[in-house]
Amino acid sequence: MPRFSKAVSSLRSSEIRDLMTLASRPDIISFAGGMPGNDLFPVKEVEELYRELDIKIKQAAFQYGPTPGLPSLLESLQGFLEKKGLPVHENRLLITTGSQQALNILGKAFIDPREPVLVENPCFIGALSAFRSYDAELRGVPVDVEGISIDVLRQEIDRKEKAKFLYITPYFHNPAGVLYTTERKQQLIAALQGTNIPLIEDDAYGDLYFYKEDADRLKPIKAINPEGINICYTGSFSKILGPGLRLGWMLVPEKIYGKCELIKQSADACSPSFTQVLADAFIRSGQIYSYIDGVRQEYKKRASAMVAALREYLPDYVQWSEPRGGFYLWLTLPEGTDATRIVTLAIEGGAVFVVGKTFDPEGRQNNSLRLSYCNNTPEQIAEGIPIVANAIRTICG
């Protein structure tokens, strides 16, 4: 038997893969995945855009590109991000192979084995897996309906062994669906200033808001540009074009960028030129804006269908909030409930979701579950939610 490295020896297969296998069974209604609906992808539009490209650009799509990204995409993406108020000129942009790679690169840049990093609890599993792969000590800070708990955050900041960074997903949080309030963001900024703890701000879902009046809550902390905090802002084409293109990005201060580019070079040399060419054409045609408008309406419709079904079928003791955007709805069950028992029953009934402990940095807390509405028609939702509700009633009474 070969001897693996220490960080890797402790990596264990997650339950996610088995769940995803279940989630792809046609006889089961899946609220498990975080994938956009296949029917929503701009397949035709992108094919037409590609067809019209110059042969030189098509050839370049087959060729290696510079490690930071194709210059044309870096330029068009800067324009896209500038519209969100992001300080694109005072920072450096790096195209990554999905935003998963951005998180992995930042993990590698900062984490030495057994060093602490601060994450939300619950937390995006992709981030947990990236940071775990560098043997980080994950310290979860609870999230409530307004954002991360500032009290607990301050306690964690004051601990003797200083955290290497704080990772948050403030805009339609995965899995909790939370949109941070403006006030909570301000408190977070105040708590971080002067600590020299970098902030990783993951904004994979911010474009998928349902209400225009949330503009202020949606403004990235990176765009607020507070003094004295190194903010590494990450984003993705996965939710606004297609995850199969594997394109994300990070916008980071120059002093952090250099190391990230070297790590990226050693990771996969460059992101796929082929899909970078497609993404660039999609932005430059302006179609990205109308496309996002369209999917926003569609996800809002799906969220409403789920909200209606939950109102009708869920028992009162289940706590949840109406989503204001994104893909997810988070149910909190009575203290002590084991969501694994519920999902087992639900699968028998024909529906599946992800249990809460999957998103707990310590893999324990399990009186919660995540429902995705992004990949279901209102009809599937109306059929599947009663199955989930029945399973909850059977276990919790």
Add this chain to the structure above:
Amino acid sequence: MPRFSKAVSSLRSSEIRDLMTLASRPDIISFAGGMPGNDLFPVKEVEELYRELDIKIKQAAFQYGPTPGLPSLLESLQGFLEKKGLPVHENRLLITTGSQQALNILGKAFIDPREPVLVENPCFIGALSAFRSYDAELRGVPVDVEGISIDVLRQEIDRKEKAKFLYITPYFHNPAGVLYTTERKQQLIAALQGTNIPLIEDDAYGDLYFYKEDADRLKPIKAINPEGINICYTGSFSKILGPGLRLGWMLVPEKIYGKCELIKQSADACSPSFTQVLADAFIRSGQIYSYIDGVRQEYKKRASAMVAALREYLPDYVQWSEPRGGFYLWLTLPEGTDATRIVTLAIEGGAVFVVGKTFDPEGRQNNSLRLSYCNNTPEQIAEGIPIVANAIRTICG
């Protein structure tokens, strides 16, 4: 200033980026890059293949795929690899984001900081950068015209602190152009058996042979399937379709595969579905075989043009061998020569290449240089080689 992790702190910007900037200047003839010629890509063929695909497949191209790769590509690629005699059924195949990612994943799987790994000297820079990023101690084993030095290899194997793996590129070595002899492969196998040191066998160029009679030398060690060695075989679509697709693979024993899949998941979740769909269609149409046949002939023509020019212009004291395939030609200059002085002169004259020390694991030995002929017409070669030869004469006399 944020504090970086230890492994990353020591990463330094390589000179490669500056060279590549030079290499892309239209007024300079570049023998520096390892890129296929843009004019050789099967742009039209792939576009037609894509157009004919079913809408369901096109949608899946925009979607996340399973971490190991799209099932259809895994199947077609298995067929492609089986024709090389590779034991695809007794091993597991993992699609990676370029073979650079395969090397990075294997580095992460095996290397703890400051542990020794064995590499060839000279060695592929992508491998050096992947292994350095995990803070490996790189131990170079010299390569001669028949392959790696078995004497030095045995000495290294016998050292007290055991190496974590041996990494080799036996088929049209990058940068040295070497094709291992059958005998040297047998000696290598004998040296490794019983040591429990895994072998990483990188076969990115094997398809680009110029002579059918080299079949035996080209047979992968993985296909010989010797007992008692864990062989991690890596390959790439970069040279047989296009590097801009960022698709490579590893074929590894089951007991190594599990960790690699977990590392891959944390690295970028999955490789691009979009380009996997293209590669799959390219294999299934059979066009990959005729395409490889065509580029083989083209690279052979380019190599011949370079050989002819080197014969005409190079001074006798420069040592080199005629390539039997691949992209590269390696010049060895008199002991003590500094190739950096030569490249400086050559750039002034209008030609560029990569100096030897770039490929030295210790970054020192510099009386050598790499010439690529893959991305030049015979005319460019005829114009550029005299510039290189002049620079050599000026420095070496």
